[in-house]
Amino acid sequence: MRAIVCEAWGGPDTLALREIADPVAGTGEVVVKIHAAGVNFPDVLIIQKKYQVQPALPFTPGAEIAGEIEAVGEGVAGFKVGDRVLALCSTGGFAEKIALNAHLCVPIPAQVPYDVAAGFMLAFCTAHHALIDRGGVASGDTVLVLGAAGGVGLASVEIAKARGATVIAAASSDAKLVICRERGADLTINYTTEDLRAAIKTHTEGRGLDIIVDPVGGAFAEPAFRSIAWRGRYLVIGFANGEIPSLPLNLPLLKGASIVGVFWGEFARREPARQIAMMQDLFEMLAERKIRPLISKTYRLEDARQALHDMAARQVTGKIVITP
Numbered sequence: 001m002r003a004i005v006c007e008a009w010g011g012p013d014t015l016a017l018r019e020i021a022d023p024v025a026g027t028g029e030v031v032v033k034i035h036a037a038g039v040n041f042p043d044v045l046i047i048q049k050k051y052q053v054q055p056a057l058p059f060t061p062g063a064e065i066a067g068e069i070e071a072v073g074e075g076v077a078g079f080k081v082g083d084r085v086l087a088l089c090s091t092g093g094f095a096e097k098i099a100l101n102a103h104l105c106v107p108i109p110a111q112v113p114y115d116v117a118a119g120f121m122l123a124f125c126t127a128h129h130a131l132i133d134r135g136g137v138a139s140g141d142t143v144l145v146l147g148a149a150g151g152v153g154l155a156s157v158e159i160a161k162a163r164g165a166t167v168i169a170a171a172s173s174d175a176k177l178v179i180c181r182e183r184g185a186d187l188t189i190n191y192t193t194e195d196l197r198a199a200i201k202t203h204t205e206g207r208g209l210d211i212i213v214d215p216v217g218g219a220f221a222e223p224a225f226r227s228i229a230w231r232g233r234y235l236v237i238g239f240a241n242g243e244i245p246s247l248p249l250n251l252p253l254l255k256g257a258s259i260v261g262v263f264w265g266e267f268a269r270r271e272p273a274r275q276i277a278m279m280q281d282l283f284e285m286l287a288e289r290k291i292r293p294l295i296s297k298t299y300r301l302e303d304a305r306q307a308l309h310d311m312a313a314r315q316v317t318g319k320i321v322i323t324p
């Protein structure tokens with residue numbers, strides 16, 4: 001089969017398209033024929049040895065996939081050849097096939113196409129866990145989403161809106177903000193051209209923000225936090241900007257506010273029953289069209305390098321996928 005292989009640490013150009021052996025389903029495993037693989041920011045980091053997970057070389061990047069089961073190993077119950085599944089696989093997704101532990105597979109509802117399924121889990125589970133479980137978003141809250149046109153960002157815009165919040169989307173370009181509005185943002189801030197604090201003050205009529213969703217980090221964290229309302233929640237999701245910000249601890253004291261860590265992968269591992277319930281809720285929201293995941297671009301397997309370049313260069317809106 002064909003697969004993208006990382007043979008040396010480095011940027012996307014170090015990746016190679018190779019012919020490698022087909023995977024075989026071991027005990028408890030299934031082989032999935034991959035129809036689409038979601039591209040995520042950690043894929044850019046993992047090939048540079050800058051991510052918390054550091055696989056041994058050579059490896060195939062690609063953390064989430066959707067496809068159909070082609071073979072079932074011994075001891076697997078609940079899945080059969082032909083089933084449509086999605087899975088978070090950590091690595092191995094940018095390939096034609098993958099062997100996976102069957103318990104990682106989630107059946108895809110009939111009406112959900114493979115490209116949507118492949119880009120769904122990481123972004124929407126993170127946003128759902130962040131806003132609902134960790135942030136306790138409620139109808140009437142005002143939610144600021146930083147990096148709002150990105151994968152986790154746009155999912156957060158949609159989930160906050162579906163829960164009845166007023167959503168302020170903040171991003172680096174007007175084109176990105178148009179997409180945020182199409183996905184439900186009520187108000188927008190272009191943080192390249194506008195002063196973030198002044199714009200938040202205007203948009204909230206001085207009241208401040210109930211929730212801040214931050215998958216970006218860097219220089220906007222402190223001004224955003226200074227604009228938080230009484231009892232506000234600041235959701236720490238990631239540092240796509242590359243810089244882990246620090247906040248003076250008098251700020252949460254003065255607002256009775258909370259800095260709330262969000263680590264969806266660990267949540268899913270430690271609290272599997274709640275993860276299953278969350279996935280169910282997300283599929284229902286999808287069926288009711290309360291959320292409409294944006295797949296902005298599809299790349300061929302041989303163009304995986306370009307997909308990762310685009311992600312690193314902030315060219316991506318919503319989700320992009322690779323279709324082998």
Ligand SMILES: NC(=O)c1ccc[n+]([C@@H]2O[C@H](COP(=O)([O-])OP(=O)(O)OC[C@H]3O[C@@H](n4cnc5c(N)ncnc54)[C@H](OP(=O)(O)O)[C@@H]3O)[C@@H](O)[C@H]2O)c1
Nearest residue numbers: 041147150151152171172215237238239240241262263264
């Ligand atoms: N904690 C968790 O459980 C969890 C789960 C999933 C992902 N994450 C993390 O969340 C972050 C976002 O992931 P994602 O998949 O949503 O990524 P994404 O689609 O690339 O979105 C990230 C956004 O960050 C902004 N950004 C600012 N500076 C950037 C830079 N130097 N390089 C790239 N983007 C930059 C961009 O928006 P603008 O151009 O508008 O500024 C971009 O749209 C990542 O750090 C990821 O590791 C955390």
